[in-house]
Amino acid sequence: MRDPREPDAPPIGVDPLVCGRHVTSADRVRVPDVRGGDLADVGAAPRLMALAALRELREHADGVPPGQELFDEAAGLFEEAELEGESPEEYAARVSYATGLTAAAVAQSVRDLVDELRELTRTTAAELPGTGFGSDSGIGFATRWVPRGRVFAAVMASNHPTPNVTWAQALFHGYSVAVKPGSRDPFTPLRLTRALLAAGLPPGKLAYLPASHQTGEFLLKEADRGIVYGGDSAVRRWQGDETVAVRGPGRTKALLDRDADEAITAHLALSASFDGGTRCTNLSAVLTTRPVAEVADALARRLATLPSVPVTTATATLLAADRERAERIRRQVDELRGAPGVTDHSARHDPAGTETAVALADGSHLLRPLVLSVDEVHHPAVGTELPFPFVVVAPWTPADGVAPLRESLVLNLLTDDEELVDAAVREPSVRKITRGAVLPWTAVPGIPHDDNYTQFLLEPKGVVAVA
Numbered sequence: 260m261r262d263p264r265e266p267d268a269p270p271i272g273v274d275p276l277v278c279g280r281h282v283t284s285a286d287r288v289r290v291p292d293v294r295g296g297d298l299a300d301v302g303a304a305p306r307l308m309a310l311a312a313l314r315e316l317r318e319h320a321d322g323v324p325p326g327q328e329l330f331d332e333a334a335g336l337f338e339e340a341e342l343e344g345e346s347p348e349e350y351a352a353r354v355s356y357a358t359g360l361t362a363a364a365v366a367q368s369v370r371d372l373v374d375e376l377r378e379l380t381r382t383t384a385a386e387l388p389g390t391g392f393g394s395d396s397g398i399g400f401a402t403r404w405v406p407r408g409r410v411f412a413a414v415m416a417s418n419h420p421t422p423n424v425t426w427a428q429a430l431f432h433g434y435s436v437a438v439k440p441g442s443r444d445p446f447t448p449l450r451l452t453r454a455l456l457a458a459g460l461p462p463g464k465l466a467y468l469p470a471s472h473q474t475g476e477f478l479l480k481e482a483d484r485g486i487v488y489g490g491d492s493a494v495r496r497w498q499g500d501e502t503v504a505v506r507g508p509g510r511t512k513a514l515l516d517r518d519a520d521e522a523i524t525a526h527l528a529l530s531a532s533f534d535g536g537t538r539c540t541n542l543s544a545v546l547t548t549r550p551v552a553e554v555a556d557a558l559a560r561r562l563a564t565l566p567s568v569p570v571t572t573a574t575a576t577l578l579a580a581d582r583e584r585a586e587r588i589r590r591q592v593d594e595l596r597g598a599p600g601v602t603d604h605s606a607r608h609d610p611a612g613t614e615t616a617v618a619l620a621d622g623s624h625l626l627r628p629l630v631l632s633v634d635e636v637h638h639p640a641v642g643t644e645l646p647f648p649f650v651v652v653a654p655w656t657p658a659d660g661v662a663p664l665r666e667s668l669v670l671n672l673l674t675d676d677e678e679l680v681d682a683a684v685r686e687p688s689v690r691k692i693t694r695g696a697v698l699p700w701t702a703v704p705g706i707p708h709d710d711n712y713t714q715f716l717l718e719p720k721g722v723v724a725v726a
Contacts, residue, residue, distance in 0.1 A: 271353075273445050274302035275469060276452055277312045278319070279462025284308065288469075290443060291581040293359045293570070294622035301445050304468040306477055309437070312466040313410060313481050316435040319463025320409035324433040327380045332458035333427075333451070334376040338369055342453040352571070353446045358417055359579035359623070361570045364534040368420040372451075375424040378704050379431045385705025386713035399724050404717040406433045408483020408502075411716075414475040415448060416488035417441030418537040418646060422506070423448050425486050425712065430455070432716050435464045437482065439475045479503055484716065504715050508644040509539030509668040511699045514655065514683075515547035516674035519554050523673065526696040527650075528561040530671065532628060533698070535578030536648035540669050540699040544641050546655035552602070555632040555652040559604035562628035562648055567611070569621045578626050578647045585616035585624035591645065592629060600634040604652075636663045661686050668709060669699040 270289065275282045284302030292298040304312070339347060351365045360368075375382070392400035411434035413426035418441075426438050426448075440448040452467045468478070479485040479497070486504040487493050494507035513527060530542035547554050566572075570579045580588065592615045596603050606613045609627055616624040626647035633640050636653045641663070643651065655663060661679065664670055665688045672680055672694050684692055690709045693699060702708065 270297040270300040272300050273449060273469065275304045275308065276467040278315050278466060279456060282308065290357050290445065292356050293579040293581045294356060298353065298357050299445065301469045304470045304474060306474050309468055309470060309474050309478055312437060312468060315463065316410050316437060316466055320435040322406050322409055322433040324431060325460055329458050329460060330376045330379055330431060333454040334373040336457050337451055337454040338373045342450060342457060345450065350446055350450050354420060354444060355570045357443050357446065359570060360535060360537065361575040363575065371421045372424055376427060379428060382704040383713055386711050397725060401722045402719045403722050405720050406716065407718045409435060410482045411436045412478035412482035412485035413438040414479060414487040415439060415441045417443035419534065420444065420447040422488060423451055427451065429716055430464060437466045437468055437478050439468050439470045439478060445469050504712065506709065509541065510642050510644060510666055511540050511542050511669040512544040512546060512664060512667045513542055513671040514664060514674055515545055515549060515554060516676060519549060519557050522696065524557045524561050527558055530699055531650050532562060532565060532576060532648040535576065537578055537646055538700060542699060543644055543649060545650060545652045546636060546663055547652065548655060551632045551652050551654050555604040555630050558650060559608045559630035562630060563605065563609040565628060567617050567625050569619055569623060579623040580616065580626060582624060588626060588645065589615045595631065595640055595643065598640060600638055601640060602632045604630045604632060664689060669693060671699060
């Protein structure tokens with residue numbers, strides 16, 4: 260495999276890996292390099308190949324969990340081993356140049372993914388209630404948690420490597436899995452597939468299937484359970500289908516009901532900019548009782564200090580994009596800036612001024628942070644999600660109540676109003692609450708990210724037997 264750090268090298272070839280076999284596809288798509296040109300030439304599985312893979316997975320599906328030891332071994336291989344000619348360093352560089360994530364963000368995602376693989380047993384125990392009910396007159400009562408089906412489909416996004424643990428978790432519980440990688444990151448699921456197979460996973464339990472959006476939908480329809488990552492259209496398409504877990508736009512918000520001192524401003528800026536602002540849990544809206552312009556200016560000044568350097572630089576924190584993607588984002592930003600009631604605060608503080616994407620010497624385009632303010636809490640810009648540090652600051656009063664806080668993956672409450680906190684916790688469309696200067700993604704095994712995923716995968720089954 261070529262070194263992805265050489266921009267003039269030919270694209271690497273990637274093809275489906277079905278039940279341990281490499282399968283060449285004539286349908287090819289390119290993965291662009293943020294520096295220009297193409298990074299990878301990917302064979303897309305047509306529908307007939309996907310159907311054959313599902314049939315083969317189902318033939319081998321037995322519902323038997325492989326055991327934690329296999330995932331411990333796979334975690335080590337993923338992190339440290341050369342897998343089918345790819346070193347950890349080559350993998351990390353490919354992800355950076357394909358997704359625009361910084362080298363530091365990719366390194367952290369590897370550590371997070373490895374840790375989550377090694378904690379699957381602990382996560383399961385934390386998310387399931389006790390199963391032993393003692394005995395009565397010589398009869399023992401217990402609950403067994405078993406897979407709700409045999410075949411699982413994962414349609415992944417490309418914003419971050421770590422969510423790939425979700426389909427590994429399905430394997431851990433005994434499912435056979437078909438995974439469609441995101442269009443910009445075919446590398447993470449492929450490397451994890453190779454690591455799992457090298458660790459001893461039975462080949463018939465896993466199929467890696469780069470494919471079109473339509474083939475991804477086909478996989479979700481045909482599988483017993485599945486997960487899909489995507490935008491609002493994916494949410495609308497699959498929300499309400501109890502067999503599919505939907506992971507859409509995060510819409511993480513903060514309610515600021517205290518003065519924005521340096522510590523609070525730093526907390527909000529990090530919440531928005533960590534990993535280049537690509538996480539679903541990155542902050543995208545601040546609703547405040549304080550003067551909106553003052554809060555927005557303070558946040559814009561803080562974010563303006565982030566450097567414009569290539570993604571592989573040690574100090575890099577911002578996302579890079581190829582020219583075409585940068586231009587699409589630039590058009591979205593220009594439309595937002597021109598909307599009635601919107602003020603651009605970054606333009607007066609950021610060294611790039613109104614330039615959304617800064618062209619760097621390596622050919623990539625760096626997406627600069629953007630802070631806007633709006634004149635009322637129900638402005639359409641509130642809730643807008645963009646794949647870089649982007650925050651809308653809006654006015655909020657107690658009279659507005661919890662309504663503007665709805666539809667939040669994470670809601671960061673910087674307030675002492677206990678009645679409001681209680682109302683927010685009880686609001687069904689708010690999935691997680693943080694209080695104080697707690698980063699939105701902070702969690703331990705057992706704390707739901709977006710509902711209880713283990714109970715989505717498993718169902719309880721009563722077992723009553725002679726003690």
